[in-house]
Amino acid sequence: MTDELLVIRCRLGERDALARLVRQWHEPVLVYVRRMLGPAHAEDVAQEVWLAVLRGLPRLRQPERFTPWLYTIARRVVVNRLREEYARPEVPGEAAERAVPDHGDLVADRDEVARRLGGLPAREREVLILFHLEDLPLEACAEICGVPVGTVKSRLSRARRMVRAAIEAEGEGR
Amino acid sequence: MNADEMLARLSRPLSPWRRVAAAVAAIGGGTGAAAIGVLWITEPQLPARTQVAFAGLVAIGLAWAGYGIWALTRRTPLFARDRVVAGWLAVGATTLLAVFTAAVAVARQRGWALPAVALALLLLAAVNLVRARAVRSELLRRKHELGG
Numbered sequence: 001m002t003d004e005l006l007v008i009r010c011r012l013g014e015r016d017a018l019a020r021l022v023r024q025w026h027e028p029v030l031v032y033v034r035r036m037l038g039p040a041h042a043e044d045v046a047q048e049v050w051l052a053v054l055r056g057l058p059r060l061r062q063p064e065r066f067t068p069w070l071y072t073i074a075r076r077v078v079v080n081r082l083r084e085e086y087a088r089p090e091v092p093g094e095a096a097e098r099a100v101p102d103h104g105d106l107v108a109d110r111d112e113v114a115r116r117l118g119g120l121p122a123r124e125r126e127v128l129i130l131f132h133l134e135d136l137p138l139e140a141c142a143e144i145c146g147v148p149v150g151t152v153k154s155r156l157s158r159a160r161r162m163v164r165a166a167i168e169a170e171g172e173g174r
Numbered sequence: 175m176n177a178d179e180m181l182a183r184l185s186r187p188l189s190p191w192r193r194v195a196a197a198v199a200a201i202g203g204g205t206g207a208a209a210i211g212v213l214w215i216t217e218p219q220l221p222a223r224t225q226v227a228f229a230g231l232v233a234i235g236l237a238w239a240g241y242g243i244w245a246l247t248r249r250t251p252l253f254a255r256d257r258v259v260a261g262w263l264a265v266g267a268t269t270l271l272a273v274f275t276a277a278v279a280v281a282r283q284r285g286w287a288l289p290a291v292a293l294a295l296l297l298l299a300a301v302n303l304v305r306a307r308a309v310r311s312e313l314l315r316r317k318h319e320l321g322g
Contacts, residue, residue: 004320005317005320008320008322009322011254011313012255012313013252015188015190022184023178026180027177030175046180047180047183047184050183051184051249054184055248055251057251058252058254
């Protein structure tokens, strides 16, 4: 069943479809929240995300755009929890053309990236999660974060440099 | 936490009965408060204790209406099917209110504006029902198109 059909059945109020939607997306939502906030309150925050999703579902006009819509809601709940971190001014971005995304070297190792997430600022952390770990396209990442695609590219580039620097620092420390 | 545990946590908004119950609270509370209000307004020279009793009943009706509206907006959304059910409930409740206010106005020969207000509410409820049915039909059509 496609996401669009599932969402339409949910909007109709079919209970089995709602349960299926939660089953299908529970793990990605929980993983996203856990990666952004850590494990301590992840389950409560994930529940908060689902309550917001259920509240918003009857008004979802484009069921085919469900995935970015879901992550936008999840992000909003996470931003509420990380208000202080998001309030800090962003480090000036580098030119987007220098920040063409690549899937090579260090980001090929998803476990390595996932392990380093905690050391990154929230904005860099979220684009790394959405783009590299949740496999969302750049356009969807930009929509979810509410920024232009170029900004997502800059943040990705910065995030990769930070991860690379952390790996190198660890290597030198050994 | 697995998906089933999350579903258990979401049992309230996922329950169609709870959603309809919230709509019943909102519509029933509002209609009840309006009916008591009509009696109160059209009854000449009521003793103070009776007026206090009327005020209490109106407050109870409004409290239920407030709870229902809060639940529907903050906790338990109405999906397309629920909206049609709630639409019929609202049409039924406002029809009863219109008949009741007309009967009271005829019996007491006063308060003629009240049946007009009730009729306006009935009209609003009917428009809302038509829209709810149209939205549900559109969703059903799309569902069949997608093979559901």
